[in-house]
Amino acid sequence: MLGPLVFVHEYGHYIVGRWCGVKAETFSIGFGRKLVGWTDKRGTEWKIGWLPLGGYVQFAGDRDAVSQPDAEWQSLPAEERSHTFPAQPVWKRAAIVAAGPVTNFLFAILILAGFAWVGGKVVTPPVAGAIEIGSAADEAGLRAGDRIVAIDGRAIATFGDIPMAVAHRPGEVMQLRVLREGSERTVALAPRLITEKDPFGKEYERAIIGLAPPPPQLEPVSLIEAPAIGLHQTWQIVRQTGEVLGQFLTGRRSIKDMNGPVKIAEISGQAATLGVASLIFFIALISINLGFINLLPLPMLDGGHLLFYAYEAIRRRPAPLRVQEWAFRFGFAAVVTLMLVVTFNDLGSLGLWDGIARLIG
Incomplete structure (x- = not known):
């Protein structure tokens, strides 16, 4: 289930990048070694990596999957340089980055609006x-x-x-x-x-x-009313997610309650046994959460990039490269730590740690 939602997210980046005239060099679902892939007529390599825990679009001028600029992009010929990501004005870069989470929200709104229109x-x-x-x-x-x-x-x-x-x-x-x-x-x-x-x-x-x-x-709900209902329900879920995040940050809720991909896989399987409607609703819920998490102001996430672009728009110059480098290192460490915590929790919820304790005992 995560694969299609990651595709929706990354396609948002990709299509807005195309509208802005930026060349996409790689569109990947998953990380690591390529399992299967092809290159389209625009020169974009589409591939699936062996580690299916995310994805990325790497635009021309990017050094890596998290859009750190390549040191050599300025030495490219003028025509080629004009289609790189770093050469774009800050508003275009911000639009491309924001498009991923926004597409996740729009996808969820469409699903919830469809439920309202069909079922009332x-x-x-x-x-x-x-x-x-x-x-x-x-x-x-x-x-x-x-x-x-x-x-x-x-x-x-x-x-x-x-x-x-x-x-x-x-x-x-x-x-x-x-x-x-x-x-x-x-x-x-x-x-x-x-x-x-x-x-x-x-x-x-x-x-x-x-x-x-x-x-x-x-x-009954008319086709005109349905999007407003989908938007309202999406906002409710976003608001509740924000409140729960605040509880984690203030210590009012234990980090043991955090779940990750393993738990999502288990719950999505359970949702599927309850019927197609239950599974589709769960997909909408995860899409909202994926959009929300990516907007958090952490370097490596879309929200971190938007924070730097806001600084650039206000100060009329990018943040110092050294500051960006250290921020992305911190963001990488934070994301890896979070993944380890939620995976530990997921495995515990499946009874792995209790089973090991029984074997040792």
């Missing part, structure tokens, strides 16, 4: 159909029929917005704005962590406040 929109008002006895909502004095207007200033439009706002925030005191019989009040409560099982029998944790939804309603 489930409309469940953010009203408490019932209150779980002993829950955080019960202790806070909420009643059946209360309408949740906002959570910590975040507007709540449908009941589905409530778990999106609280599922990843166990124990945090939240301010709920509640509408009851025409008047609003503010209620403070802390979601509680519960353990549930997914359809495959595996346990997972999430936070709840103890509200049961009212009966849902299904509304």
Whole structure:
């Protein structure tokens, strides 16, 4: 599943690069030694590498796969030099780099819009159909029929917005704005962590406040309305992903909760057994996360390049080469460390470390 999503991401870079008149020398899915490849009439080598954990487009004038400029690009003939990546104005370079994550988001919006158009929109008002006895909502004095207007200033439009706002925030005191019989009040409560099982029998944790939804309603969605729904759902997922990342950075969530390609492979296989629709939705979710991660301001990632281009646009000159070199070394170390952590977690979730411990014991 990652292969097609990486292709979508890299094709965004590639096609905007072509529109900007930049020659693409290599389009690779995967890293390392080439397994299969060919060269098209434009001189671009398309290939598949043996390590399928990403991909890249290497433009003319690039020294490597992360778009570090080749020291010799300025000595090329004028016509050839005009089609190199470093020779482009900063706005074109920024557009080419941003195109990858943007394409991931557009791809997800298209999928989610398609679901809305074909299956309609489930409309469940953010009203408490019932209150779980002993829950955080019960202790806070909420009643059946209360309408949740906002959570910590975040507007709540449908009941589905409530778990999106609280599922990843166990124990945090939240301010709920509640509408009851025409008047609003503010209620403070802390979601509680519960353990549930997914359809495959595996346990997972999430936070709840103890509200049961009212009966849902299904509304048809026109082709014109569908993209707006896809955009809204994509934004919700991006926002939640950003909040979870903030929890990792502040220590409110353990790095043990981070997952990587091995876990994605396992979950995508499980999603496929639930049907095509479930798998396609999961693909949209991973596409959003791929776009989000690539926009992080880390050198080696697209967001790191955009950060340098912003500096160049403001200061009217590139950042010093030495600063860029050290930043990319730091970015490389950070990405490698992250990959090691998530792979360790993935293997642990599959029971590898417990199995080794039992063998040793």
